[in-house]
Amino acid sequence: MLDIIYEINGVVNGFVWGLPIIFLILFTGIFYSIRLGFPQFRNIGFLFWSTVKKAFSKKDEDDKKPGEISSFQAAMISVSAIVGSGNIAGVATAIVLGGPGAVFWMIIAAIIGMSSKFAEIALGIKYREINPDGSISGGAMYYIAKGLGQRWLGVIFAIIVMIVYFIVGAIVDTNTIALAVEAQFGLNPLICGFILAGTVAVVIFGGIGRIGRVCEILSPFMAGAYILAGLSIIVLNIGEVPAAIGQIVQGAFSPAGVTGGAVGSMFMCMRYGFARGMFSNEAGMGTAAMVHSNAKVDMAGEQACWGPVEVFLDTVLVCSISGIAIVLSGLWNTGLDGAALTMAAFDKMLPGHLGSYVCLGAVIRFGYSCLITVFNYAERAGEFVFGPGCKKIIRPLWIITIVIGSQTTLGFAWDLADTFNGVMVFINLIAILLLSKEVVQLKNEYWDKTMPEYKKNKKK
Numbered sequence: 001m002l003d004i005i006y007e008i009n010g011v012v013n014g015f016v017w018g019l020p021i022i023f024l025i026l027f028t029g030i031f032y033s034i035r036l037g038f039p040q041f042r043n044i045g046f047l048f049w050s051t052v053k054k055a056f057s058k059k060d061e062d063d064k065k066p067g068e069i070s071s072f073q074a075a076m077i078s079v080s081a082i083v084g085s086g087n088i089a090g091v092a093t094a095i096v097l098g099g100p101g102a103v104f105w106m107i108i109a110a111i112i113g114m115s116s117k118f119a120e121i122a123l124g125i126k127y128r129e130i131n132p133d134g135s136i137s138g139g140a141m142y143y144i145a146k147g148l149g150q151r152w153l154g155v156i157f158a159i160i161v162m163i164v165y166f167i168v169g170a171i172v173d174t175n176t177i178a179l180a181v182e183a184q185f186g187l188n189p190l191i192c193g194f195i196l197a198g199t200v201a202v203v204i205f206g207g208i209g210r211i212g213r214v215c216e217i218l219s220p221f222m223a224g225a226y227i228l229a230g231l232s233i234i235v236l237n238i239g240e241v242p243a244a245i246g247q248i249v250q251g252a253f254s255p256a257g258v259t260g261g262a263v264g265s266m267f268m269c270m271r272y273g274f275a276r277g278m279f280s281n282e283a284g285m286g287t288a289a290m291v292h293s294n295a296k297v298d299m300a301g302e303q304a305c306w307g308p309v310e311v312f313l314d315t316v317l318v319c320s321i322s323g324i325a326i327v328l329s330g331l332w333n334t335g336l337d338g339a340a341l342t343m344a345a346f347d348k349m350l351p352g353h354l355g356s357y358v359c360l361g362a363v364i365r366f367g368y369s370c371l372i373t374v375f376n377y378a379e380r381a382g383e384f385v386f387g388p389g390c391k392k393i394i395r396p397l398w399i400i401t402i403v404i405g406s407q408t409t410l411g412f413a414w415d416l417a418d419t420f421n422g423v424m425v426f427i428n429l430i431a432i433l434l435l436s437k438e439v440v441q442l443k444n445e446y447w448d449k450t451m452p453e454y455k456k457n458k459k460k
Contacts, residue, residue, distance in 0.1 A: 009419055016422030019267070022274055025284055028429045029112030032119055035440055040114040040308045046454050050305040051075065065296040066130050073212035074295035075306040076220070077373050078288055087226075087314065088363055089176045090276045091322040092341040095332045098272030100244075101251025103323035105273025106280070110315035113283030117307030119432045119439040123147065124289025125300035126442060138293025139377075140286025141384045144431045147438065154384065157427050161287070161381035162394075164420040166401050169374035172417055174405030177367040180339040184360050193406025196371065197399045203372045204395060208294055211372055218369055226362040230321030233349040237328055244327040275418050278425065281314040283307070285421065286428035290380045291373070301446025325349055339363050371402065 033040065039047060051071075069077075094102040120140065127146045128138030141161070145154035174196055178189035203214055234241055252273075253266055278284055288307060297303045322342055326332050329345035336344055343363070346355030375398050382390040432439070 009416055013419045013422070016419055016426075021422055021426060022267075022270065024426065024429050025109065025274060025278070026112060028284065028433055029109075029114075029116050031433065032115035032436065032439070033112065035436055036115050036118065036443055038115075039118065039443075040111060040312075045458070046451065047305050047308050049454050049457070050302060050450065051309045065298055066136075068134070068136050068208055068294045069212040069296065071295045071297055071303055071306075073216050074292050074303065075310065076215040076218075077208075077212055077294075077376070078291045078306065078310055087280055087318045087322055087366060088342045088359065089172075089338040090280050091319050092326060092332070092336075092338055092345075094272045094276035095323065095326055096337050096341065098269040099251045100247045100323070100327045100332065101249070101253070101266075101269040102273035102276065103248045103320065103327070104252035105270045106277035106319055106323070107316055109274045109277040110281055110283065110311050110319075113278070113281065114308035114311045116429070116432065117281075117283040117288055117311055118304045118443070119307075119436070120284075120286050120289045120428070121292045121307045122300040122304035122439050122442045123432065123435055124293040125295070125297065125303050126438065128293040136294045137380070137383060139290035139380050139384065140428050140431065141381065142293075143289070143435060144427070145384075147435050148431055153427065153431075157286070157424065158381035158384045160420055160424050160427075161290075162378050162385075164417065164424060165287075165374045165378045165381075166398070167417050167420065169370055169378070170398055170401035171405035173367040173370045173374075174402045176339050177364055178406040180343060180360055180363040183340050183343065184357075189406040190403070193403040196368065196406070197402040199368070200371045200375075200402060201395075201399050204375050204398065208376060211376060212294075215369060215373060218365065221365075225358070226366070227318060227321060229346065229350065229355070229358040229362075230318075230325055233325045233328065233346065233355075234321070236351075237349060240328055241324065244324055247327055248323065275421070277315055277319070278421060280319055281311045283311050284425050284429055286424065286431070287374075287377050290377050299446045299449070300442040301444075302450070304442070304446075 037043075091103065091106070094106065098105075123143040124138050124140065127143040128136055129142065130136060139158075139161075141154035141158040144157055145151040174193055175189075177196060178192040181187050181192050182189050203210055252269060282288060288310070292303050292306065295303045326342060326345045329348045331341060331344050331348065339359070343355070343359040346359040347353055349355060350358065375395075378398065379391055379394050382394045
């Protein structure tokens with residue numbers, strides 16, 4: 001029976017991530033880059049000023065604005081959701097299946113997708129609903145239902161979100177942590193699953209406010225530690241870095257020459273790079289709108305600036321570091337896969353066998369942060385379809401699924417995640433393309449109001 005399910009998923013996966021979806025991702029990203037004036041190139045300083053700099057300078061300014069958490073907390077929840085197993089296990093899997101060149105296509109997809117994520121967040125803020133108790137309901141399903149006037153499609157999207165994140169979050173991230181801990185310490189994955197379930201429950205039963213407070217502390221630390229370790233590998237092996245980058249670039253266009261024929265086409269390399277890259281940074285999936293819609297902001301464009309910044313941090317920075325480390329190690333074609341490959345690469349490239357422990361710590365921190373944040377996606381989607389009462393079911397079901405995830409096969413979990421991700425992407429990208437006029441208006445409103453202040457501060 002399982003073999004039949006695997007086969008059906010393989011056929012659907014191949015169709016979902018075929019040429020049409022690759023074209024749609026590229027077209028949407030390029031379309032929005034042009035419509036928004038290439039902010040990821042022309043307004044890099046402004047984007048970081050509007051997000052990172054403001055986050056550390058603003059204190060209580062947002063208290064009277066609609067929303068449940070601060071702009072920075074919303075961004076850190078989003079970063080915690082995307083900087084996860086995709087950065088460690090996902091990059092490794094992409095390289096194993098698509099060759100070193102898959103890293104190149106991950107970065108290209110990220111740069112193009114920055115504008116798409118800006119659009120998603122802006123629309124999420126515009127179409128969010130403020131409930132009588134002050135809580136927020138928002139996400140891509142709301143701009144599909146209200147912006148396009150197609151609630152039925154919003155319901156389909158929300159149902160897929162629940163399926164995707166019970167797989168991607170509760171199963172894939174738990175599986176990644178459990179297998180990494182078993183490889184390093186020999187701990188039974190089921191025991192690891194129970195431990196994770198208990199620690200996640202403590203946070204998610206406290207609601208979005210508690211999740212925001214935890215991520216506000218956890219996210220900067222977890223990303224910083226991993227980036228520092230990865231940069232250490234690059235510095236310690238700086239003489240070999242140009243050759244590794246050469247492998248990545250050459251492998252992107254001629255994968256057969258780099259992989260010895262194991263990866264036969266550029267399309268296969270591109271497919272895995274795009275699929276794993278999108279799983280990692282979520283640009284184009286519409287999920288960012290669910291978290292960012294909680295932010296205490298008046299203008300949609302203000303919160304939307306976090307979109308390109310998040311994609312840069314997640315993929316251009318963190319995924320690139322993982323990819324270069326794996327290629328430098330030369331272990332990507334040895335049969336290792338997932339987090340085990342990344343851990344082995346770090347262990348080989350850092351002195352004193354510290355690498356595997358650094359990587360294991362990152363796997364646990366990244367995976368745990370995902371477990372407490374992407375839960376919010378499933379809960380918001382359930383609320384849209386079934387109403388607020390579903391929270392009483394989704395929360396305990398999430399905890400149970402974490403335990404189940406510790407016993408799941410990694411390869412099938414990733415393949416299933418890819419399949420449903422592709423369906424989500426298709427629905428969301430069509431929606432944001434049809435709402436592009438509103439996105440441009442929201443961007444211009446914020447730029448017109450804030451750009452003069454930025455230019456004034458820049459001159460000081």
